[in-house]
Amino acid sequence: MNRLNATKDFWLAALRADGPALQDAVAETGPDAAVPACPDWTVADLTEHLTSVLRWVRELAPRGVLDRPAARTVPDPRPAWPEALDQLRREMTGAIETLDALDPDLPSWTWPAQAKKAGFWQRRIAHEVSVHRWDAEQAAGRATPIETKLAADGVNEVLDTWLPAGYRKGPTDLHGVVHLTATDASYEWFVRLRGAGIALLDTGTILDTDDHHPRAEASGTASDLLLTLMGRLETDKLTVVGDPRLISALRAG
Incomplete structure (x- = not known):
């Protein structure tokens, strides 16, 4: 196995590239388009999912404690599409700023049996956004590969x-x-x-x-x-x- 020496700066650079590309793809495609990679999901579902994940991580990662956070929630009713896009933009910006400000060694609750540190979330959100960026671009008919x-x-x-x-x-x-x-x-x-x-x-x-x-x-x-x-x-x-x-x-x- 090759061990890639990925770092906080590496993951944040990926987020700063993939985040805007994802937002462009969902805005271009519209809320009702199907997401082929995620059966039964529309672009609105994908947008809601990402917005709630980013908000949840933005709130839990800086706490500096290991206790399990409250469960992730989604708004009900779902906001109108222009507001949903704006919420995604705000949460993407907020998540990037929050994760960038964190020491990777800060204690943090995580779901796998690994070191309970904030660096887990810097890595996890970089990959969450990169794969869903691909999903959104596939829905738009122009998926591009994930950076090598x-x-x-x-x-x-x-x-x-x-x-x-x-x-x-x-x-x-x-x-x-x-x-x-x-x-x-x-x-x-x-x-x-x-x-x-x-x-x-x-x-x-x-x-x-x-x-x-x-x-x-x-x-x-x-x-x-x-x-x-x-x-x-x-x-x-x-x-x-x-x-x-x-x-x-x-x-x-």
Whole structure:
């Protein structure tokens, strides 16, 4: 596995790029357009979701405590579309300013079993916005890839955070080893599936002739790998050798 030395500045730079692009896409598309990557969602649903997530994180991340925050809420009734767009703009700006002001080591409640620090939210919101930016642009008919290094860190996040925390959408009864390769960057990952369990391996030495578990290898751009793991693309966007079900078992959500 390659460890990307991502930092607060890296994630905030991504947010500052993807945030305006997302807002442009939802404003262009309008509230009633379908979001193909999110079945049963309209652009209005996507906008409401993001606005509530950004508001929730903006309020919880600076608290400096580890107790669980109040549940995220959405307005009822939903505001008119011009107001919804303005709320998204305000919450995006506020979230970026809040996360930028935080020390990544500040104590913070987080949902996975990792270090409980504000840096988690700087990373999480960068990826939340980048993937939903892609969703919004797909709804507008002009989706562009996620930036390579950000996408590679997004693959890391799926494998080191989402899946170990139990957020798996793929099958949980498979055993085997998966090798993922980002063709546009020097990043690769080795993952062992043990049914409901998962282990992210530091090297590929497990892929030797003495290991008889099923194997699969998948290669593609870092963006396509991330979007596949996040359920936005099918595995046929990747070059797959071996059992494709093992790739599907890495889907998060």
